[in-house]
Amino acid sequence: MALSMVDRRTSDIRSAPASYPGCWYIVCSGGPPLSNLSDCAKSYRCCRVAIVSGMESGLAGCCSIGDGSRFARCCTGTDIWGSSILSGLPSYGGALSRNRTMVIFGCFVASSNRGKSCRSSMGVLASEAAGVIVLSHPTGATHAHMLAEALSDTGFLERFYTSLDLTPLKPLIEHLPRALADEANRRVFALSPGKSRTVLLREALALMAERLPVLHAFELTRSYRRNGMNRQFDRAVARHLTKEKRARGFYGYIDSSPRSLEMARNMGLTSFIEMTTCFRAFDEALFAEERELQPGWAATLPPKRAGDGAFGADEQARILHMATHIVAPSRFVLRSLPQAVSQKSLLYPYSVAHKAVSLAPTSREKPLRVLFVGALTQRKGIAYLASALNRMGADCQLTVIGRKVTTDCQAVDRLLMRAIWHPSLPNPHVRRIMQQHDVLVLPSLSDAFGLVVTEAMGQGLPVIVTHNVGAGELIRDGQEGFILPVRDSDAIAQALHILAADRDRLEAMRFAAWYRAEELLQQNALADFVAQLSVLLKK
Structure with a gap:
């Protein structure tokens, strides 16, 4: 579809045609207040919203909208009427310049030269798209x-x-x-x-x-x-x-x-x-x-x-x-x-698929709340996690979210006896549990990526991973978490001890993980x- 431009007033933003599923709504100066924008986003599940110039207040509340809506702050503090709007979209410019349907709200005034300039600048983003x-x-x-x-x-x-x-x-x-x-x-x-x-x-x-x-x-x-x-x-x-x-x-x-x-x-x-x-x-x-x-x-x-x-x-x-x-x-x-x-x-x-709107204060009480999410298989290195937890004793409380891959493994049964175990949970429930923990541990022997790592970071959870977890390539060792050698239960225990003993460092790593998730979202x-x-x- 070609670029679509719609001059809408605040009162009728909800009347955007339903024939634009998945479109970008670029909100410029004079656009609707965020409350109405929120209603619009709830109505159109897949809309992506970029807030342009002067609309940054209230973004945190807007980002909490569910149903898959995605928000990004773009172009704040720039001259949106000139070509600078393109450079103000560093995270999305590449995609927007190719086959992106957009509806522009509250930006165009027929008699305004500035409106014409805005239309001209945005027009270069349009091209024909066809399913291929x-x-x-x-x-x-x-x-x-x-x-x-x-x-x-x-x-x-x-x-x-x-x-x-x-x-x-x-x-x-x-x-x-x-x-x-x-x-x-x-x-x-x-x-x-x-x-x-x-x-x-x-x-x-x-x-x-x-x-x-x-x-x-x-x-x-x-x-x-x-x-x-x-x-x-x-x-x-x-x-x-x-x-x-x-x-x-x-x-x-x-x-x-x-x-x-x-x-x-x-x-x-x-x-x-x-x-x-x-x-x-x-x-x-x-x-x-x-x-x-x-x-x-x-x-x-x-x-x-x-x-x-x-x-x-x-x-x-x-x-x-x-x-x-x-x-x-x-x-x-x-x-x-x-x-x-x-x-x-x-x-x-x-x-990164989801990011929490805010973080609760770091718990200062023992034990350290440790979370493992994944299938209960040695591919995920759970033997080394179990050994590390044995060293930590009562200083750690383990929660496991994941199914058994076999009913014939006594070692798994012993691990679960000391843990809070959820065989399976929907993703929103997993994210809520992440917010109630201090650290995610994924000591895999071989994990192509490990989506649970970026999911955890989005909820403000530091991560302990091995060099064989692909998502570890997105974090900085010692800042958002720890990257350890495979098959090293001593290193896992040491990382857990650092976080259990130094809650100020734990809090710093929680916020570092959360901000890193935001960086990854912006990089898109x-x-x-x-x-x-x-x-x-x-x-």
């Missing part, structure tokens, strides 16, 4: 969810294939109990109409059935999801892909896209494959060592895969060879790739990545 990328992800995980919405916002999304899209049920979801609504909203996508498509209904049934205690105990759906779900989803997407006549690109994920990637290549599409784990051979070597070092936790590691078998290293290498571009969320993942394909890789560190890596995709698709 087909995106697929079997579960619509957070990173895929965010990418789908960003592609939709910019007009680059042709279709998003997933297993379950509850967006049409959103009016009903709003009336569910809070916990159920939070769970259902994981599968609600703020996309333009007709851009999402559910495939493979049996997969959705398996995802829901896994929460039934009897089936979960026998691990029936877990086995299906691990071994069959991605294959069947991939075959379904490959069939649908042949009908996407307008598509110029395909974006898939390493363990759910071999058939659809091959179809994309046959159709002559530019293809992108995202690595959600390190290269298989790298992980297999790491886990083989770990089974020897920590036999009591070996049952929690991923199953061994033959190099030439399904999902093995040979198959991954073939997929990476077929792809036009390989996307990695961290340099840690890039280092694990075979040298033969590393030259066509792209770095895309995931964006997602917008930059979408702009990079658009350039590659035009080649």
Whole structure:
């Protein structure tokens, strides 16, 4: 769509046409007060709002709006009527200059030369957009969810294939109990109409059935999801892909896209494959060592895969060879790739999804409140966390949010006996628990990124991670948290002791993490990545 300019008065801002889902609302001098803007944002779930010049007061309250609205302060204190408005949008200029629909409120006065100047400056941001990328992800995980919405916002999304899209049920979801609504909203996508498509209904049934205690105990759906779900989803997407006549690109994920990637290549599409784990051979070597070092936790590691078998290293290498571009969320993942394909890789560190409006005072009372969020697997280094906590004794209280990957590991059971354990919680509830803790610990052996790290920072939670956690590349050791060697329970215990003993330093690190999350939000890596995709698709 081309740039749209709407001259609206304060009283009728709510009448913005619903045909602009995902648009930017640029509020300039003379624009509506923030209270009305808040109402508008609540009505249009996916709107992005930039506050321009003189509107900075009250932003904190505005940022607390839910339903996915996103706010950024831009151009404050600049001459918005001249070309400086473009330089005043450093975080978003790259994306806004490409295929961004915008509605401008309260900026234009027909008889004003300044209004004409503003219109002229903004006009250079407009260009025609057409859906060009087909995106697929079997579960619509957070990173895929965010990418789908960003592609939709910019007009680059042709279709998003997933297993379950509850967006049409959103009016009903709003009336569910809070916990159920939070769970259902994981599968609600703020996309333009007709851009999402559910495939493979049996997969959705398996995802829901896994929460039934009897089936979960026998691990029936877990086995299906691990071994069959991605294959069947991939075959379904490959069939649908042949009908996407307008598509110029395909974006898939390493363990759910071999058939659809091959179809994309046959159709002559530019293809992108995202690595959600390190290269298989790298992980297999790491886990083989770990089974020897920590036999009591070996049952929690991923199953061994033959190099030439399904999902093995040979198959991954073939997929990476077929792809036009390989996307990695961290340099840690890039280092694990075979040298033969590393030259066509792209770095895309995931964006911060949520940030708390304010922070509560740091608790001065013992014990230190420690949080772990993730699957209860030795891949996450939980043996080393357990050992560190044993050293700390009563100085630490552990909370765990994450499912068991097996019922046959006594070491996990012993860890949970000393913890407050939540097998699973919706994301909003996880964020509320983060705000009630002092530090997040994620001592992973191999974590391609670790979205929980940036989520924690957004809630003002310092993080303790290893060098093998991709998100650790976004923090500064000793400021927003600690970056430690893998397999070092002594180092974990020492970091916990520092925070438990020095609450002033803990408070400083909490605010440092919170401000770092704001920096990452302003950098907007997602917008930059979408702009990079658009350039590659035009080649």
